[in-house]
Amino acid sequence: MLLHDSRKVGTYDTEPERTRLQIQHISQWLKENPNVNANSDFGNLLFFLRSCKYDLERTKKKIKHFYQMRAERVEWFAYRDPFLPEIHELLKLGVFLPVDGVDSKNRKVVIIRAAAHDPKLHSQNNVFKVNQSKT
Template sequence: MDYLRPGESGEGFNMGEKMSPEVQKKVEQLQDWINKQPHLPKDIDDKIARRFLHSCYYDMDRTKTAVELFFRIRDTSPELINHRDPLSPPMQKLLKIVNVAQYEISGKRNIWLWQLNDPGLEQYDYLQDARMFIMLFDAWMLNNTEFAEEDIIVLDTKDISLKFITKFNVSIAKKIAKYQEDAMPIRLKQIHIINAPPFIDKLFGLMKPFLKAEITSMVHFHVPKSETLFKYLNREDLPQDYGGTRPTMVELNKEVVRIVMEQRENFLDENFWKTEKKVKGPKTEVATFRSLDID
């Protein structure tokens, strides 16, 4: 499956808007298919099913493959899905050094921002960051009602040093890369690395073997104090931290945390959105659940 192709377009809209008969039919078809798969969860509501369809441009086979992989990764990655209480000491520790923001910007686009505030990387934990990433995305899926034409990621690497190599986990990186490329129901179009250090090529080299060419072509590096980011994003779409007019990352992060706390009960349930491991489902016209490779 490849639903992250640069240049592919779609029309953004609000999930609260009335679905067209064509979209409604596809949602019903997808839900019917999910309900016939013994291994898939049965608590996927229409708005989640619709988001998967939208991310795959309403191609049913691509959508089914994305759904299968989404749950396969969750099923085989307890280190990423379990122990996600946002009030736990490890999560609170990470939330003190990482600011995350997500909001809609001009052109019916979503922007996702990640900012690390840990000079020396003394507190940073790569696994915990990956676990938080999936938790934040789950909270967003449960809360958000907008469909965007494209999604843009901005990563602030101002506090990243070569010490990051000692924090890096190859196994986790491979799973996160697969999840981001083929399972997340978004339309990823741009990835920006801002405040990039001189050795960013070495750090990027750690991830590059796990990334598809379509993804690496989306990556743009921006050195400190440069204004090259504004070639891609308007100032009014960015936080004040980066020369924009939006609130600061600290303020934007508060809203993200609020949404996460509203969903805390789901994160405490380690069976939330989990598959039925003991049940073998029938073969389908797309890749079977057990055949989806994430290694």
């Protein structure tokens, strides 16, 4: 099931066995809650777990809210083709600039240049699309 990907845990967590059990718990919770309709692959669940500092209840809440928002705000997640003129222009302007690698605490760093675009020309929905695809 998830065990073939569980070797990734060791590089991120000081308690890999505990993390594996937490991932299995979340996976089981997702099976029992099909209305959440979340991506249940190991890497995705590990991302949510890590972003919630390994707190199971916070992780479940965050997963639920993320996928609920994704279902309700289709305009932020659909048509994210970087070659669409309106998306390509925002990418060229460098509104979101991911920095290579991670910082000393293993976090991804992204420079956000909010004033780099003209809100009269670029819709907020397109800015959100670029934000969602920046990594």
